[in-house]
Amino acid sequence: GESVGLHLPTLSVQEGDNSIINCAYSNSASDYFIWYKQESGKGPQFIIDIRSNMDKRQGQRVTVLLNKTVKHLSLQIAATQPGDSAVYFCAEKGNAGNMLTFGGGTRLMVKP
């Protein structure tokens, strides 16, 4: 499932540090956002979501922040672990229809 050869932005962090992955979205009418994680050899997996009426949502070790003013979404991972190494995609859904639009992805590399 890795996007081999695709020039992805890469974030390299030390194990135990916090990671912040950013995403800019384009549609100001988008009302729902998801972060997906794709490990090597696998399909994308849901991590966390947030609706446009919220600006923050927390999960287990992950937090999503939404800034609608500047159309920016971020994923924060606390105490990053080697198992967090993957490509992370943000996706947005407009307020009409059911379709998700995906961003290009960021590769997270965790150094032991």
Added chain:
Amino acid sequence: ETGVTQTPRHLVMGMTNKKSLKCEQHLGHNAMYWYKQSAKKPLELMFVYNFKEQTENNSVPSRFSPECPNSSHLFLHLHTLQPEDSALYLCASSWTGGNGELFFGEGSRLTVL
């Protein structure tokens, strides 16, 4: 186990071959999707089926032919492909009218020689 199963996981075919990719979802969803993930581009939506009816064809070449016999099964028939069609083909499912969350399979890695 994501509830969406794709077969085969790996496929190598020549440009004159005919092959098919299969997807089955066990989640009771009523919408199914094919996405292409290549080395040069991010996730590209190819086809969408809602209640077995095709509702989206994202300008996909006719050498890719989808088939959705029921809400649980989705096929992608491949014929006279080009080397640039080599990619990971991802199937996904969701609820129509739901929040939009997609559940993905593990993908079928296709190599066209």
